[in-house]
Amino acid sequence: MMIGDMTQFGSVMAGAMFIWAIFKQWFPEELGNHIEKYFQRLVTYFYPYITITFHEYQGDEFERSKAYTAIERYLSTNSSNRAKRLKANVIKDCKSVVLSMDDYEEVTDEFKGIKIWWSSSKSAPQQRAIFSYGDDEKRYYKLTSHRKHRDIVTQVYVQHVLDEGNAIETKTRQRKLYTNSKSENWYGNKRTMWSHIMFEHPSTFDTLAMDPKKKEEILNDLLTFSKSKDYYKKVGKSWKRGYLLYGPPGTGKSSMIAAMANFLDYDIYDLELTSVNDNTDLRKLLIDTSSKSIIVIEDIDCSLDLTGQRKKKEKDNKDENDPNPVRKNKKAKKEKKSEVTLSGLLNFIDGLWSACGSERLIVFTTNHVEKLDPALIRRGRMDKHIEMSYCCFKTFKVLAKNYLDVESHDLFLTIGRLLEETNMTPADVAESLMPKSAEEDAESCLKGLIKFLENAKEEARVKAVEDAVIKCKVEGAGEKGEDDGDKKVHECDDSSESESSDSDD
Ligand SMILES: Nc1ncnc2c1ncn2[C@@H]1O[C@H](COP(=O)(O)OP(=O)(O)OP(=O)(O)O)[C@@H](O)[C@H]1O
């Protein structure tokens, strides 16, 4: 039987019911009820189908029914190419269109050999509500199938539709990149709030260059985490995991975070600690984060005085020379105001407050892992430590494949040798590999990289010679009996640390 036939049959029955309603009043009540009962039986006999309706709004709820949304998604994906009249919903900032069945449209679906008919309808409201949901018409989806499949349809198929619909919803969800900024409310009180933009970073684990074994290990770790809801509950831990990414600038720490978010389909909260007033503010921000997210604190060593002591008064010579303007700015801000303490941060990571929300990764990045307080990075807080290091041959091969689509080449041998002899970041190698003009082919890019590596190697050699000369001079001066020259140089290097410990309190 086609869906059209069923509808026709339904209309005939509805017509008969209507006529019966008119005549019913002429019959004595008992007889009327009797006739109605047999009439229903007759209908059931000739109409061997079951129907289930799913309304857009249920009862007094103002929120759209989740089941209705899931069915809408499921039907849009599975049947929009079969339905003839479609409704277009524009999502993702006008970049994509999701089609769904228009009102009074019908489609069929098949599940384990069973045919299922879906139709979309709407009914006018009985009375106008004071608070109406957009338009007053109540939409619903109606599922129809043969009653001999009742059990499988009600117990398995409906759940299948809801699960699939939810999965599609998660996939098409537009992810967000949040950052905290200070804002002033009416009373002039400053508070920190999250603001967001759409997260569209293209970095993935395929484009991330690193040792394939290490990459595999991280992927497995992430996957296991995302599927371990019950496990975390069983062992009594909140469902979160801490990652510490460390290594020199330009080795892919931020790219790795973007790849993690893309892989797990999580939102990112980029927490700027220097904009957080104090621990209370930090807690408020944390409560405002959603599940399925990555909370990131970049350059943790620059964001907080990790000794838990007062901030340093003296200027750090190394900070002055920091080539990264973002980090330099963070350090400057930290010196101005940084009332978030180490203990506040620890409470945020694994104290009672960390349990609000679930399925969250907390990622710290740093260029100086040795500067971090051991309490901050012990397991349980930062569960996995990942070192992002200089470009080795394996890393280079991933970059060559991504940037030039080359998997092997005669020049690889030379490049491999040069990479062993120099400290080159993947960011530098990637930049050299990028064609600078339309005429440049893979080979000339590789040759350009070789030249770049040779120059770097030569520069490193010259610098080593210069350093050795300076060292010799200092040692020579020391031998001549001048007042402890070696110590002076050492003090110069760590001036900030010795001075800061003096200035504490
Ligand atoms: N491992 C890598 N794989 C692929 N691309 C990389 C890698 N490392 C660096 N890059 C490239 O270099 C650029 C800089 O990398 P990224 O910002 O991830 O470095 P970082 O480690 O976060 O540096 P910083 O410590 O300065 O924040 C990226 O845009 C990316 O294109």
Ligand SMILES: [Mg+2]
């Ligand atoms: Mg970075």
